[in-house]
Amino acid sequence: MKVCFLTLGCKVNQTESEALAQYAVEEGFRVVKEDENPDAVIINTCTVTATGSSKSRKLIHRIIKEHPGSVIAVMGCYSQINPNEVAEIEGVDLVVGTQDRKLIFDYLRMTGGKKKETFSHVKSFNRDMKYEELPVIVRESRIRAMLKIQDGCNQFCSYCIVPYARGPSRSREPKNVINEAKALLASGYKEIVLTGIHIGAYGQDLQTDINLAGLIAELVQLDGMNRLRLGSIEPLEFTDELLEVISSAEAVCPHFHIPLQSGCNRILSAMKRPYTTDYYAQLLQKIRERLPEAALASDIMAGFPGETEEEHQESLRFIESCKFAGIHAFPYSRRPGTIAAEMPNQVANKTKAKRVREIIEIGQKTKQKYIQQFIGKELELLVEKVTEDGAAHGHTKNYIELKLPANLRTEPFQPGQLVKCILREEYIT
Numbered sequence: 001m002k003v004c005f006l007t008l009g010c011k012v013n014q015t016e017s018e019a020l021a022q023y024a025v026e027e028g029f030r031v032v033k034e035d036e037n038p039d040a041v042i043i044n045t046c047t048v049t050a051t052g053s054s055k056s057r058k059l060i061h062r063i064i065k066e067h068p069g070s071v072i073a074v075m076g077c078y079s080q081i082n083p084n085e086v087a088e089i090e091g092v093d094l095v096v097g098t099q100d101r102k103l104i105f106d107y108l109r110m111t112g113g114k115k116k117e118t119f120s121h122v123k124s125f126n127r128d129m130k131y132e133e134l135p136v137i138v139r140e141s142r143i144r145a146m147l148k149i150q151d152g153c154n155q156f157c158s159y160c161i162v163p164y165a166r167g168p169s170r171s172r173e174p175k176n177v178i179n180e181a182k183a184l185l186a187s188g189y190k191e192i193v194l195t196g197i198h199i200g201a202y203g204q205d206l207q208t209d210i211n212l213a214g215l216i217a218e219l220v221q222l223d224g225m226n227r228l229r230l231g232s233i234e235p236l237e238f239t240d241e242l243l244e245v246i247s248s249a250e251a252v253c254p255h256f257h258i259p260l261q262s263g264c265n266r267i268l269s270a271m272k273r274p275y276t277t278d279y280y281a282q283l284l285q286k287i288r289e290r291l292p293e294a295a296l297a298s299d300i301m302a303g304f305p306g307e308t309e310e311e312h313q314e315s316l317r318f319i320e321s322c323k324f325a326g327i328h329a330f331p332y333s334r335r336p337g338t339i340a341a342e343m344p345n346q347v348a349n350k351t352k353a354k355r356v357r358e359i360i361e362i363g364q365k366t367k368q369k370y371i372q373q374f375i376g377k378e379l380e381l382l383v384e385k386v387t388e389d390g391a392a393h394g395h396t397k398n399y400i401e402l403k404l405p406a407n408l409r410t411e412p413f414q415p416g417q418l419v420k421c422i423l424r425e426e427y428i429t
């Protein structure tokens, strides 16, 4: 049976689709592209913003129209939050949420890949849930692998739908993480990225006495571990213990994403973010004292309900003072079911868009400044792609994106190579 995966949303969704595709192959299915006449199309949806939900709905409708004979299975965050709405779409055959996703393949086997009555299996969450293991992903281009270590979130920031879509924080058993990392390194991956929904909470739900710092300490000991990159870490979970471990391990990439969300204390409190700007500034300072060249990046949300122009300006000043090496700026998106969705004084879309632009502008300026300090210094590039002109494209350990010309070396570049270079202005993309 031929199955095709279509995925929207974040890296975790991408990773999970790839793992399920691997599972499908192990179970005897053939994974094909959309234009190869699939027997079943599996749509992995997103609902983190209103745009994510709208894209999910549009994709489901398009696939039903263009593949009338295929079984349509919908999974992911959008169907977890809106199971009935998805099940009622004519043409949808199977609805699962963010759990029990392997069931899709039992269903396909049972129905022989034929369209039957709509079957919905979206479970609600409970506190005793365990992490759902999915297969190890091995791609042909063994360059950078995502290694999922955790799912769910207990924080319930007032604007965020994720805890409702992903359930409580569940950590993967350390031995399973280590085994997957060993398998990835043995098959030739050069960089491993730890992903999850809230990786700083790693270990809190496990019986064993391990946390993120402890897990990293074990991972960096593995043979062949040259580059270990960390996904986003919440400010309060960037502990002294974690800083100690990452600053003494050569393999950990000095590139940390620490979501700030707002540079105004009143807004942080309304967002139910458990820190202040002072705390955040001290954290950055502490990291820079240990790792002066680290790239520190952040997420910033513009136009949270009630955010005044003065508060936005206050936020901009703080953001600028953080000297981020990268900013992901995005507008607040009203998510039904969250506390912030019911708050008064929702900010107009036009104002949100203007504020996002202003944050991006600061982000570009501070990113340029961050990169400039490395001109004339030696950096190591992981070659991710070699273009027709022979140039090597990739990222350094501190996540600077570079393009090295073919004539830099006598031998042609190869994807997966680690190449040392002295940074020149023209290499920066």
Ligand code: SF4
Residues within 6 Å of the ligand: 153, 154, 155, 156, 157, 160, 161, 162, 163, 197, 198, 234
């Ligand atoms: S920490 Fe806050 S923003 Fe991040 S997933 Fe959890 S609730 Fe959402």
